[in-house]
Amino acid sequence: MVKRERLGVILSESRLPELIASLTETYRIFGPSKKDDGESFAAIHKSEELALDYGNTKMSPKGFFFPQTESLMWYDSADKKAKQDKPEVQPTLLFGLRPCDALAISYLDKVFLSNEPQDPYYRQRREATKIVCLACNSPSPTCFCTTVGCGPDSEKGADIMMYKLNDRYLMKALTPGGEEIFTNIDVETEPATSQDIVEKDDLVNKACQMVKRFVDIDEFKEKLNNFQGPWWEKLAQKCLGCGICTYFCPTCHCFDVTDEVVKQSGRRVRTWDSCMYPLFTLHASGHNPRPGIKERMRQRIMHKFNYAVEYYGETFCVGCGRCIIHCPVNIDIRQIIMDIAEER
Amino acid sequence: MKRAEHEIRSNVGKLLKQKKIDVFIGYEKGTLPLRTSPCFVSSEKEARKLIWNSFCTNNLAVYLPHIMSRVKNKRSTRVGIICKGCDSRSLVELIKEKQLTRDQIYIIGISCSGMVDYKRILSQVNSDEVIGVDETADEITVRSKEGERVFSKEENLCEPCRTCKHAVPTVYDMLIRTAQQPRQATTSDSTVHDFLMKPREERWQILEQELGQCIRCYACRNACPNCYCKECFAEQTKPRWFGVTTDLTDIIFYHTIRIFHQAGRCVDCGACVRACPMNINLRLFTRMLVDEVKERFGYEPGVAPEELQPLATYSAKDKQDFMIEPE
Ligand code: SF4
Ligand code: SF4
Ligand code: SF4
Ligand code: SF4
Ligand code: SF4
Numbered sequence: 001m002v003k004r005e006r007l008g009v010i011l012s013e014s015r016l017p018e019l020i021a022s023l024t025e026t027y028r029i030f031g032p033s034k035k036d037d038g039e040s041f042a043a044i045h046k047s048e049e050l051a052l053d054y055g056n057t058k059m060s061p062k063g064f065f066f067p068q069t070e071s072l073m074w075y076d077s078a079d080k081k082a083k084q085d086k087p088e089v090q091p092t093l094l095f096g097l098r099p100c101d102a103l104a105i106s107y108l109d110k111v112f113l114s115n116e117p118q119d120p121y122y123r124q125r126r127e128a129t130k131i132v133c134l135a136c137n138s139p140s141p142t143c144f145c146t147t148v149g150c151g152p153d154s155e156k157g158a159d160i161m162m163y164k165l166n167d168r169y170l171m172k173a174l175t176p177g178g179e180e181i182f183t184n185i186d187v188e189t190e191p192a193t194s195q196d197i198v199e200k201d202d203l204v205n206k207a208c209q210m211v212k213r214f215v216d217i218d219e220f221k222e223k224l225n226n227f228q229g230p231w232w233e234k235l236a237q238k239c240l241g242c243g244i245c246t247y248f249c250p251t252c253h254c255f256d257v258t259d260e261v262v263k264q265s266g267r268r269v270r271t272w273d274s275c276m277y278p279l280f281t282l283h284a285s286g287h288n289p290r291p292g293i294k295e296r297m298r299q300r301i302m303h304k305f306n307y308a309v310e311y312y313g314e315t316f317c318v319g320c321g322r323c324i325i326h327c328p329v330n331i332d333i334r335q336i337i338m339d340i341a342e343e344r
Numbered sequence: 345m346k347r348a349e350h351e352i353r354s355n356v357g358k359l360l361k362q363k364k365i366d367v368f369i370g371y372e373k374g375t376l377p378l379r380t381s382p383c384f385v386s387s388e389k390e391a392r393k394l395i396w397n398s399f400c401t402n403n404l405a406v407y408l409p410h411i412m413s414r415v416k417n418k419r420s421t422r423v424g425i426i427c428k429g430c431d432s433r434s435l436v437e438l439i440k441e442k443q444l445t446r447d448q449i450y451i452i453g454i455s456c457s458g459m460v461d462y463k464r465i466l467s468q469v470n471s472d473e474v475i476g477v478d479e480t481a482d483e484i485t486v487r488s489k490e491g492e493r494v495f496s497k498e499e500n501l502c503e504p505c506r507t508c509k510h511a512v513p514t515v516y517d518m519l520i521r522t523a524q525q526p527r528q529a530t531t532s533d534s535t536v537h538d539f540l541m542k543p544r545e546e547r548w549q550i551l552e553q554e555l556g557q558c559i560r561c562y563a564c565r566n567a568c569p570n571c572y573c574k575e576c577f578a579e580q581t582k583p584r585w586f587g588v589t590t591d592l593t594d595i596i597f598y599h600t601i602r603i604f605h606q607a608g609r610c611v612d613c614g615a616c617v618r619a620c621p622m623n624i625n626l627r628l629f630t631r632m633l634v635d636e637v638k639e640r641f642g643y644e645p646g647v648a649p650e651e652l653q654p655l656a657t658y659s660a661k662d663k664q665d666f667m668i669e670p671e
Contacts, residue, residue, distance in 0.1 A: 055472055058621075059559075068559065069589040140472045142376070238382045240406070243561035244621050258588050271588050277562075279579050328563050328619035329402060330374045330381035 002182040002189050007197055008161075008172035009189035016169075020047040022185040023093060027130070030064070031095040032057060044095065052164070055140045056098050056320060060250030062108060064094065065125045068247075068272045072121065072257070076265040087121060089128045093181070096134040100143075100318040102157035103150050104250035105131065109157075110312045111253050121270075130177045133158030137203055139211045142321030144334055147217055150318045152207035163200045170200055214334060217315075220341035224306040227298075231343050235336055236297035238329050239276075245323035245331075246274035246300065251316040254280070275299040301336060345479060348454060348522045349396040352426060355452060355518060357391040359424055365450050367411075368424035369404045370394040377474045378462035378486075382407070396426075396522075398460040398479055398497060402567070403615040405434035409443040409572035423449050428456040429526070430504065430613035432513035433646020434569040437609055439515075440653055443572055446515075453516030457524035458497065458505035460484055463623065465500050469493060481524050503627055504614035507533040514647055536632045550628075551596070557622040558595045564626055565602055567619035570609045577601055603629045608637045608654045611646040 002009055011019060023029055024045060031050045033042035038054020041061060075082040105126075112122040136143075136152035145151050155161050159178035163170040170192055173179045223229065246252040256273040260266050273280060276296050282288045290296050308316035317333070324332045352370065359365045372383035372393045380399045385391050404425055415421040427435060432453055438444050465486065466474070473488040484495045505511075511527035513519065539547060562578070565571045577585050578598055586597040603626075610630045617627045637643055640663050641654035654662075 069591060138472070141474075234384075237384050238407070240563065240566040240619070242563035242566045242619070243559070244563050247559055247561050248621070256588065260587055269587075269589055271590070277579075278575075279581075324375070326621040328567055328621075330376065330379045332375040335375055 002185055002187065003191075004173065004179065004182065005191040007192040007194065008170050010165075010192050010196060011169045011171055011187065011189050013167045013169065015187055015189075016050075017047040018187045019185065020044065020050070020095075022187050023095070023181070026184045027091045027093040027181075029093045029095050041094065050096065052096050052134060054096075055138075056101070056322075058322075059248060060104065060320070060322060061094060061097060061101050062104065062250050062253070064092075064129065065105070065108065065122050066112070066253060066255075066272075070121060070270045072268045072270055074265070074267045078264050087124045089124050092125075092129040093132055094129060095132045096162070097131055097158075098136060098320070099133055099152060099154035099158070100145050100150050100320040101250050102131050102133045103154050104157070104318045104320070106157035107251050107308075107312065107314055107316055107318075108253055110314070114312070130159040130181060131157060132160045132162060132181070135161065135163045135204065136207055137164055139207055140321060142324045143211050143319060144214065144321065145319035146208055146211045147213050147215060147334075147337075148315050148317050148319045151204075152211065153204040163203065165196060165199050165203065168196075170196055211319075215338050215341050217337070217341075220337050221305055221309070221315075223340050223343065224302060227302070229340065229343070231340050232294045232298045235339060236292075236294040239293050239297055239331055240329060241276050241278070241293050241296060242328065243272075243274040243276060244326045244328065245333075246276055247272060248322040248326050250318060250320055250322070251304070275303070301333075301340075305337075345397050345522060348520050349394070351520050352396055352452060352454075353391050353394050355520075356385065356394060356424060357388040359450060360386065360391060361388045365422045365424035368394075368426075369407055370426045371396065371400040371402070371404075374399070377477050378465060394426075396454070398458070398484065399462055400426075400428070401459045401462075401502060401614075401618055403431050403434055403569055403613045405431050405438060405569040406567060406615065408435070408438060408449065408569070412444055412448065413574075418448070421448065424452065425449060426452045426454060427513050427516065428454055428459070429508060429511040429513055430456075430611055430646075431569075432515050433510060433611035434613060436514055436646040436649050437611060437653075438569060438572075439649070440656075441609075451513065451516045451518075453513030453519045455513070455519060455521045455526040456505075456508075456511040457522060458501045458508065458511070458527040460497055460500050461502045461618075463618075465495055468495070502614055502618065504612050504617075507531065508612075510644075510647055515649055533631060535628060536635055539628060539632075552592065554624050554628070555595050555599055556592060557624055558590070558599070559622060560590055560595065560598065561621065563619040563621065564616035564624075567615040568606075569613075569615070570606055571602070577605075599626070599629065603633060606630055607633050608641070608643060609645055610634055 029044040030041045031044040032038035032054040033040060034049050034051045038051035039058045041057055044050055071085045073082045073084045112119040139152055155174055159175045160181060161172045161174055173182050254273040255270050257270050259268050281290055290299055304316040308314055356368045367384055367386045369384055371380040373395055374380045378399055382402050382404055411423060439446055469486055469488060473490055474486055476487045478485045482497055484497060486493050505527060507529045508527050509529055587594040610633055612634050614627060637654060643654045
């Protein structure tokens with residue numbers, strides 16, 4: 001058991017193997033994997049498999065709770081019964097998640113869990129999972145978390161927060177879930193001192209300076225109250241209408257439900273959907289309130305920066321930069337924000 | 345490169361000023377190093393942001409069917425566009441398929457010396473540290489916090505450029521030559537041949553491994569100028585031709601049909617491969633079609649504007665050995 005300390009505890013990097021070994025006794029661990037230089041989260045059994053100096057994963061971690069393809073139930077009209085696939089509910093740890101992704105998960109929690117009825121599929125996986133978040137010491141050039149209310153040391157969504165200080169980790173339990181992890185493990189730590197906190201703050205400051213704050217986000221949000229703004233047409237002109245920006249986004253959560261029926265039996269599946277697609281909100285009549293790329297682009301930006309603020313009090317962009325990196329025509333959401341903010 | 349860029353700017357500026365075109369589709373500076381971005385300019389002033397370098401990879405022909413289907417006055421609207429060899433081949437096919445008429449477009453062709461694959465270069469440096477990039481006739485210099493690194497263009501070309509035999513546009517209204525020689529590949533591509541030589545199980549494994557990573561973002565389809573259908577089979581619901589999931593059967597179905605729809609039409613520009621965020625080697629499959637069509641019908645898409653498309657015509661000499669007689 002790791003004792004609770006006011007300022008957190010210090011774990012020497014040389015004890016990381018022990019920490020992981022101890023954690024694996026209680027939890028399944030997923031972390032940034034050495035196999036692909038931290039491009040993805042994979043099952044971790046030993047600390048050597050971890051690539052904790054990674055930037056961020058290619059795909060966001062939302063698939064852990066909200067997989068791209070999910071069978072909701074199987075049915076057969078002959079016996080009039082439906083069967084459900086049981087999602088795995090083993091205690092799980094996401095280890096070394098970046099702060100933006102942890103924040104994004106807290107937003108997904110709001111979408112899937114804050115209103116009745118809750119989403120039972122999401123809930124089962126989510127409740128079994130705890131998040132150990134690793135603060136960023138060297139953000140990427142595409143990161144803009146500090147502009148959208150997140151940051152390299154953002155704690156929301158994390159059960160435990162970890163900071164890498166040279167050859168030591170500063171760890172803090174932030175939630176009862178985090179405390180529980182600490183009681184479940186057996187590894188030698190020391191109480192953190194105020195000197196450690198100064199060191200941490202210094203690193204966080206440096207990291208924050210590396211993330212450019214490029215625009216007054218409030219001015220941009222204000223402009224969005226004009227649904228008919230003249231900018232949409234031009235902004236959407238080069239967009240190809242693919243699913244990349246929404247599928248890579250850690251906060252996008254739209255899905256479609258389809259019945260696959262062969263004769264009398266079938267399954268109901270849930271799959272990711274995207275507002276950039278032509279089938280999104282297509283009515284049975286053939287009418288689509290978002291008939292073209294302009295309206296679809298508007299939906300994506302408005303949902304993140306306007307509607308979500310209204311529904312959940314949060315901006316549904318955490319500044320991870322994934323949509324910027326992968327857009328095939330280099331549409332940059334930072335540029336969109338600037339262009340709209342500066343429009344007179 | 346700089347001279348070509350200057351020529352593009354001044355010519356586009358003139359064309360817009362003289363109202364010979366209403367809008368021009370070209371490239372502007374990207375927001376990330378080693379990237380460019382398609383752009384639409386409609387004034388002489390805006391034309392100054394046009395650029396030209398070895399990262400102008402997007403096939404801009406993809407925008408034309410869409411623009412043409414939206415303009416109100418089809419007769420009088422004229423769109424200018426910059427075309428590399430492969431982009432012009434796409435235009436030729438679009439014209440043959442009656443998505444455009446030749447006089448609706450003004451083509452500034454650029455004799456192309458091959459495009460550089462930015463992903464390949466980024467995979468060799470710490471991409472987070474890159475500050476800027478410069479280029480000369482044969483080299484790319486990447487400046488980063490760790491210092492400078494020089495890459496040979498030849499070694500970092502986009503795959504289709506390695507074997508490109510038509511780098512000078514096959515249609516144009518004005519041709520701009522860069523300081524470099526246009527690319528003229530002498531070798532042909534052995535990837536398909538190598539693939540076919542492998543035992544069946546191994547081929548299946550490769551197929552599974554490549555396509556198994558697909559996330560069905562449809563960027564490959566949407567980046568392709570040939571995929572202009574108002575309603576793609578992938579989105580039809582009455583009937584729904586195949587499932588919506590990322591199960592391998594659904595993914596393979598999507599790719600098989602999409603690739604078959606490219607038969608005799610794919611110009612091997614590589615737009616689909618470059619758009620794919622999962623770096624799936626789609627060209628392995630499209631390339632096979634290109635070879636097959638050439639072998640069976642002697643047709644190379646986009647090369648000769650007068651030639652009829654093999655699937656839109658009939659010749660008694662067409663090979664028929666693919667037909668299977670019922671026993
Ligand atoms: S990734 Fe880029 S091209 Fe694709 S839908 Fe998003 S903005 Fe458009
Ligand atoms: S909109 Fe882009 S930058 Fe913002 S959270 Fe989504 S993927 Fe990240
Ligand atoms: S509507 Fe669009 S932006 Fe909003 S969550 Fe869905 S896919 Fe993402
Ligand atoms: S395929 Fe040919 S024309 Fe196209 S970019 Fe490559 S070398 Fe240029
Ligand atoms: S671009 Fe790549 S990931 Fe997206 S649908 Fe095509 S093959 Fe799949």
